[in-house]
Amino acid sequence: MTDLTEVSQLLNKVSEDPVLRTALDRAIASYWNKRKQVMERYSYIKELADEVRRIKEWSIDHMEELLGRAIEAVEAKGGRAYVAETAEEARKIIGKLVGTGKVVTKAKSMTTEELKLREFLIERGNEVYETDLGEFLVQFLGPKPMHFISPSIHLTREKVAEFLKDFMGVEVDKDDVEGMVALVRKFLRDKYFSADVGISGANAFAADEGAVFLIENESNIRLSISLPPKYIAVVGMEKVVPTMSDAWKVVEVISRYGGYKVTSYINTVMGPARRGRGDIGPEEYHVIFLDNGRREASKDPILKQTLYCLRCGACQYLCPVFGVVGGYWAGLESAYSGGIGVMWEYVTGDKETATQHAFVCLLCGRCIEACPMRINQPEVLREIRRRLMEKI
Amino acid sequence: MDLKAVKSLLEENATRTWNPLGVRESYCSKWAEGLNLPKKGDTLLYTGCLYQMIPYIQTFSGLLKRLEGLGPFISNLALTMGRLLNSLGVNITSIMGIVTSRGERERYFSILRRIANALKTAGVDFAYMKEEPYNGVLYHDLGMDELFREHVVRLAKKIRETGAKKVITVDPHTTYMLNYLIKEFVDDFDVEVVHYMDVLLERGYTPKVRGPKEVVIHDPCYLARWNGVIDQPRALLTKAGVRVREPEFSRKFTGCCGGPIESLFPSLSSKLARKRMEELKASGSPCFTVMCPICLTNFQREARELGVRVFDIMEVIE
Numbered sequence A: 001m002t003d004l005t006e007v008s009q010l011l012n013k014v015s016e017d018p019v020l021r022t023a024l025d026r027a028i029a030s031y032w033n034k035r036k037q038v039m040e041r042y043s044y045i046k047e048l049a050d051e052v053r054r055i056k057e058w059s060i061d062h063m064e065e066l067l068g069r070a071i072e073a074v075e076a077k078g079g080r081a082y083v084a085e086t087a088e089e090a091r092k093i094i095g096k097l098v099g100t101g102k103v104v105t106k107a108k109s110m111t112t113e114e115l116k117l118r119e120f121l122i123e124r125g126n127e128v129y130e131t132d133l134g135e136f137l138v139q140f141l142g143p144k145p146m147h148f149i150s151p152s153i154h155l156t157r158e159k160v161a162e163f164l165k166d167f168m169g170v171e172v173d174k175d176d177v178e179g180m181v182a183l184v185r186k187f188l189r190d191k192y193f194s195a196d197v198g199i200s201g202a203n204a205f206a207a208d209e210g211a212v213f214l215i216e217n218e219s220n221i222r223l224s225i226s227l228p229p230k231y232i233a234v235v236g237m238e239k240v241v242p243t244m245s246d247a248w249k250v251v252e253v254i255s256r257y258g259g260y261k262v263t264s265y266i267n268t269v270m271g272p273a274r275r276g277r278g279d280i281g282p283e284e285y286h287v288i289f290l291d292n293g294r295r296e297a298s299k300d301p302i303l304k305q306t307l308y309c310l311r312c313g314a315c316q317y318l319c320p321v322f323g324v325v326g327g328y329w330a331g332l333e334s335a336y337s338g339g340i341g342v343m344w345e346y347v348t349g350d351k352e353t354a355t356q357h358a359f360v361c362l363l364c365g366r367c368i369e370a371c372p373m374r375i376n377q378p379e380v381l382r383e384i385r386r387r388l389m390e391k392i
Numbered sequence B: 001m002d003l004k005a006v007k008s009l010l011e012e013n014a015t016r017t018w019n020p021l022g023v024r025e026s027y028c029s030k031w032a033e034g035l036n037l038p039k040k041g042d043t044l045l046y047t048g049c050l051y052q053m054i055p056y057i058q059t060f061s062g063l064l065k066r067l068e069g070l071g072p073f074i075s076n077l078a079l080t081m082g083r084l085l086n087s088l089g090v091n092i093t094s095i096m097g098i099v100t101s102r103g104e105r106e107r108y109f110s111i112l113r114r115i116a117n118a119l120k121t122a123g124v125d126f127a128y129m130k131e132e133p134y135n136g137v138l139y140h141d142l143g144m145d146e147l148f149r150e151h152v153v154r155l156a157k158k159i160r161e162t163g164a165k166k167v168i169t170v171d172p173h174t175t176y177m178l179n180y181l182i183k184e185f186v187d188d189f190d191v192e193v194v195h196y197m198d199v200l201l202e203r204g205y206t207p208k209v210r211g212p213k214e215v216v217i218h219d220p221c222y223l224a225r226w227n228g229v230i231d232q233p234r235a236l237l238t239k240a241g242v243r244v245r246e247p248e249f250s251r252k253f254t255g256c257c258g259g260p261i262e263s264l265f266p267s268l269s270s271k272l273a274r275k276r277m278e279e280l281k282a283s284g285s286p287c288f289t290v291m292c293p294i295c296l297t298n299f300q301r302e303a304r305e306l307g308v309r310v311f312d313i314m315e316v317i318e
Ligand code: SF4
Pocket: A148, A308, A309, A310, A311, A312, A313, A314, A315, A316, A340, A370, A371, A372, A373, A374, A375
């Protein structure tokens, strides 16, 4: 527990990997350019981010109340709501809803990564497809999603071209990114139509309307969740805000700080398709609200900040340590990455690993500058260190 | 590296010398020799000892890096051995002192002397501490709050004993600690804290060029982000006629030198230093200026291989 050797060996090793470095350098340079443009073009965004911070603070302080409102709204519309206290419980509920021998299409979702849901469902005899291009690559190339927004940030286009060539058995031009996207799209197209279940996370959840909000750029989410007859949304309890108007604000802040002038698609789902009304969409709407450490964290004056995180990925792009080791920081077992990843791992996963990785932080504070919520990661990570150091 | 061993080593060094590396307080105040400074006064120049510790940090971390390469068993053994020797009354730090070159040690004293002289020229009267305590920040960074508390309670008392109502600081970490951290641990710390650059500018001090005429500026994280001292070094450099080049990541978005994790992750720390230095180099000059002893030492180590030179701001101007 107190020996940091493994952490240091892992990080030293990956920091010497030239492919990782090239991939990170490109992604970070591109993000920084986009970010500067977005900040200039949408100068009001900082104010909106401040407003969202207030919405999140209120929501986390009223988590139970909002949860009650959300459950009521989902069920009033004919959906089913569940509260899972642990990852285990969530897997059990979802496992039952999916069954075995089914085809599942998935939207990219960190919360389902936290549950190791894909692995779990596959083990139970289902066919599961990640439909986000980056996450699709991670499904086959591993080792884990390396960034909130850009899970395959560790892969260069050269690597991807090589993989697709093998996987699809066709010639692939490494400079034709659009062409590669099209290839994967074509492969997935059939899956959407044959899928029995669609699963997503949520970028925000409006309690009063019982509505899931999902941002995306590839139109894969709308296909994976509207075509299959059954839809399951996995919602971390911190995602719930009071109203749709609040959720819209959250969504705008996420996409702008994620480096997008606009995201191509924003989906909201508010209930199942109503029979006999000609509605198109899944007839079953299941929402799993996931606790898994969030309730406890909401009562901890310092750890609580973790729950304000919108998972926009800005701090990861701009963290100096991340720039050298990418998502390996927080460890290969964690679904999460970087300093904020260590915090999320501490809240939802393995506290020991998270504590060891907490010592890697420089406490330099660039993440605070990057973050729309101005989350003080150095403060939280130092607190995690303190909790260990006082015991040993 | 094993945290238990690190913790015990730090605690033992603190018990012996109030310094994480065992550097003596009487050594830390050597910069003031010959300056005829009083020991009491309204204003105190408190250095926090980081500049003075640079040669020791360099020797120590060079050692750690080599040990890290030899594997966990050896590096933990070395930490334990260090403690053992300590307990036998062998002062490793003074052995390290022999290893570090005299010229090196002199360099960091002279930076402090230049700050003192500039303040004097600007008409500031100030006192110094004959036994100058370390700033305690490492303990806080590592989450060793009890040791930090003990350390800063004593520090606050020592500052009070000088009669100072105002403390002038020279490095970002000490500045931040006195402005913010100490207040969480010491109830009645009501001394005004100012960075020396603010004092110089307020007094209308005009420096002269001493080093290169063109430099790339590297904002230290704790100076720019945590203390908001951003325009001041630029103003001083410009006043002296030095041309300042801005790197892509500067001011509030400055990039860390990697120094803060150098004691636990020495190899990773030097990779971070290199990456930042490449960014700096890309802004068009092989001469960098920094305003923090941690940045200075972490960059210094990689400087030769990258073909660049690293200066403290007080080596560029005077
Ligand atoms: S901590 Fe802040 S910047 Fe980082 S992912 Fe969360 S909201 Fe975005």
